[in-house]
Amino acid sequence: MFRFFSKKIYEIEPDAFGLDISDESFKFAQLRKKKHSLALTAFGAGGFSKELIDDGEIKKEDNVVAIIKKALVNPQYGRVTTRHVVCSLPEEHSFTRVVQLPKMDVTEVGEAIKWEIEQNIPLSINDVYYDWQFVASDQKNIPHQDILISAAPKKLIDGYVSVMKKCGLIVKSLEVESVAVSRALVKGLKTDGPVLLVDMGATRTSFIIFSGSVPQFTSSIPLAGKKMIGAIASVFSVNEEEARKLFFDVGLDKIPHDGKVYATLEPIIKDLAEQIRSYISFYESHSMHEHEHPGAVAVQKVLLSGGVSNLSGLNMYLALALRIPVETGNPWVNILQEPLREVPELSYRKSLGYTTVLGLALSGMQKTSL
Numbered sequence: 001m002f003r004f005f006s007k008k009i010y011e012i013e014p015d016a017f018g019l020d021i022s023d024e025s026f027k028f029a030q031l032r033k034k035k036h037s038l039a040l041t042a043f044g045a046g047g048f049s050k051e052l053i054d055d056g057e058i059k060k061e062d063n064v065v066a067i068i069k070k071a072l073v074n075p076q077y078g079r080v081t082t083r084h085v086v087c088s089l090p091e092e093h094s095f096t097r098v099v100q101l102p103k104m105d106v107t108e109v110g111e112a113i114k115w116e117i118e119q120n121i122p123l124s125i126n127d128v129y130y131d132w133q134f135v136a137s138d139q140k141n142i143p144h145q146d147i148l149i150s151a152a153p154k155k156l157i158d159g160y161v162s163v164m165k166k167c168g169l170i171v172k173s174l175e176v177e178s179v180a181v182s183r184a185l186v187k188g189l190k191t192d193g194p195v196l197l198v199d200m201g202a203t204r205t206s207f208i209i210f211s212g213s214v215p216q217f218t219s220s221i222p223l224a225g226k227k228m229i230g231a232i233a234s235v236f237s238v239n240e241e242e243a244r245k246l247f248f249d250v251g252l253d254k255i256p257h258d259g260k261v262y263a264t265l266e267p268i269i270k271d272l273a274e275q276i277r278s279y280i281s282f283y284e285s286h287s288m289h290e291h292e293h294p295g296a297v298a299v300q301k302v303l304l305s306g307g308v309s310n311l312s313g314l315n316m317y318l319a320l321a322l323r324i325p326v327e328t329g330n331p332w333v334n335i336l337q338e339p340l341r342e343v344p345e346l347s348y349r350k351s352l353g354y355t356t357v358l359g360l361a362l363s364g365m366q367k368t369s370l
């Protein structure tokens with residue numbers, strides 16, 4: 001997605017590393033081709049203080065640049081050996097949608113896409129960058145075609161591109177978080193029916209309905225780890241560090257501390273489960289993109305990722321609340337040979353928080369857009 005930044009410049013697409021920028025943190029990772037799989041050659045992470053990026057918008061560019069530059073030359077493991085980068089775009093300001101159009105030629109599609117974008121986002125078409133691509137279908141004789149659209153405000157993208165430039169990096173592409181998460185978690189980037197990916201980070205939880213070969217619907221809510229840890233800090237009157245420890249160690253276990261941690265977290269997780277349920281219902285009742293698998297609109301399972309997917313008892317709670325299978329995803333599924341799900345340098349549990357950046361790093365090794 002958003003490859004137009006590099007399209008005209010390169011004859012041969014360069015390999016790139018991935019850089020995931022969140023409101024309060026960033027992560028980077030680089031992969032290398034091996035004979036039958038890929039290998040992780042570098043990764044690292046760092047934090048931003050609160051006022052530098054707000055809701056995905058870069059507010060203090062020079063500070064952000066200085067922090068990223070410093071971290072890139074000092075990874076937690078390995079060495080970053082390229083200046084080419086695939087960088088994430090925040091979900092909450094981006095628009096990703098599959099639209100269905102009658103069969104028409106490329107120029108007509110271009111016009112129809114403009115119209116679709118104008119209908120769906122509260123911005124003028126002149127204020128956004130957008131990109132689109134045909135979605136491959138196994139079925140030949142259908143009268144329409146699916147098209148994946150991504151759009152994001154120019155102001156936002158210009159901010160990210162400017163930061164990359166000032167870091168001495170060359171943007172290969174910009175990828176909306178949901179596309180990166182899908183690329184990391186969905187094996188071969190193909191499913192038989194709809195699967196809901198839920199990436200739970202520190203500040204945001206993203207919902208992605210992936211079906212066929214693309215994310216069909218995406219959205220993001222500000223209910224995530226920070227709120228949960230904040231609730232524990234307030235109930236137990238402890239600082240953030242102690243609250244985080246309780247969060248990590250106890251999670252949804254009902255026994256320790258007379259069930260007080262559970263009682264604090266349960267209403268928040270219940271709210272999350274309700275939001276997931278209504279998201280699934282919305283998709284199932286509005287789905288019209290299922291000609292690949294007629295009738296198969298029921299979401300088959302939920303795959304969790306992001307740091308909070310480590311929370312003990314979360315899978316079980318959500319599975320009971322949603323009455324569909326809930327599994328923790330494997331962000332290495334398209335990188336390593338199965339059944340591997342970690343490398344010595346980055347454990348499985350830790351790598352769940354690296355899902356987005358592993359998806360970006362994978363994109364950096366590929367020659368086509370999705």
Ligand SMILES: Nc1ncnc2c1ncn2[C@@H]1O[C@H](COP(=O)(O)OP(=O)(O)OP(=O)(O)O)[C@@H](O)[C@H]1O
Pocket residue numbers: 022023024025026200201202203204205224225226229244247248305306307308309310311312352353354
């Ligand atoms: N073992 C664990 N148990 C429970 N929660 C954990 C664990 N490890 C990390 N977390 C939580 O995961 C969150 C960080 O997840 P992640 O790295 O996916 O977020 P992020 O990408 O930085 O943030 P965001 O995507 O929301 O901007 C933090 O709230 C952290 O407390």
Ligand SMILES: [Mg+2]
Pocket residue numbers: 022201202306356
């Ligand atoms: Mg994240």
